[in-house]
Amino acid sequence: MLRVKTERQGAAAKVGHDLVIEVTAWSATLEVGEDSEPLRLELDADAGSLRVREGTGGVQALGDDDRADIERTIEHEVLMRKAIEFRSTAIEAADDGRLIVAGDLQMAGGNHSVKFELTLAPDGGIAGAAVVKQSDWGIKPYSALFGALKVKDEVEIEFSTDTQS
Numbered sequence: 001m002l003r004v005k006t007e008r009q010g011a012a013a014k015v016g017h018d019l020v021i022e023v024t025a026w027s028a029t030l031e032v033g034e035d036s037e038p039l040r041l042e043l044d045a046d047a048g049s050l051r052v053r054e055g056t057g058g059v060q061a062l063g064d065d066d067r068a069d070i071e072r073t074i075e076h077e078v079l080m081r082k083a084i085e086f087r088s089t090a091i092e093a094a095d096d097g098r099l100i101v102a103g104d105l106q107m108a109g110g111n112h113s114v115k116f117e118l119t120l121a122p123d124g125g126i127a128g129a130a131v132v133k134q135s136d137w138g139i140k141p142y143s144a145l146f147g148a149l150k151v152k153d154e155v156e157i158e159f160s161t162d163t164q165s
Helices: 064-078
Strands: 002-006 018-023 026-032 038-045 050-056 084-093 098-107 110-120 126-133 149-151 154-160
Touching: 018 064, 038 098, 050 064
Parallel strands: none
Antiparallel strands: 002 018, 002 154, 018 050, 026 038, 038 084, 084 098, 098 110, 110 126, 126 154
16 A cells, blocks of 8 residues: 545635545565665555545535546646655664665656665565655645635645555
8 A cells, every 4th residue: 555645725725625545556675685784665556546435524425537637636746747756775673673764756757865664564565655745756735716725835644555565
């Protein structure tokens, strides 16, 4: 599972929706060494595969047309159909089993460093979250109603895998 959570702000925030957007086409690889030491993490996601799964708040429920409009706007205007790629530059294992991962995230044609934590499950699954600031990648957060309704610059990215594959 790879998803993005957005929140709204501005004078007209009550008419908008906080969104949960699922990335439906992505892959990730965690390479480990002979001593099970994590060496490298890579993630690739298709910018055209983001699907609105939930919209909370707002004056009206989010309809199918609204979802389709949001998805088109994200693909064409926000991410500009550019590849989304993460490549780790350092992975540190903490004593409690967490991994501290640093690396470069490329999206919307921009590249910026990020750092986040991963939790390793006993079944080999991995989970983590990171907060990214859209403007760090040159993305202007979406706004409507002459700027009275805006998507917050910071969005949360959550990811998890169920099993070792």
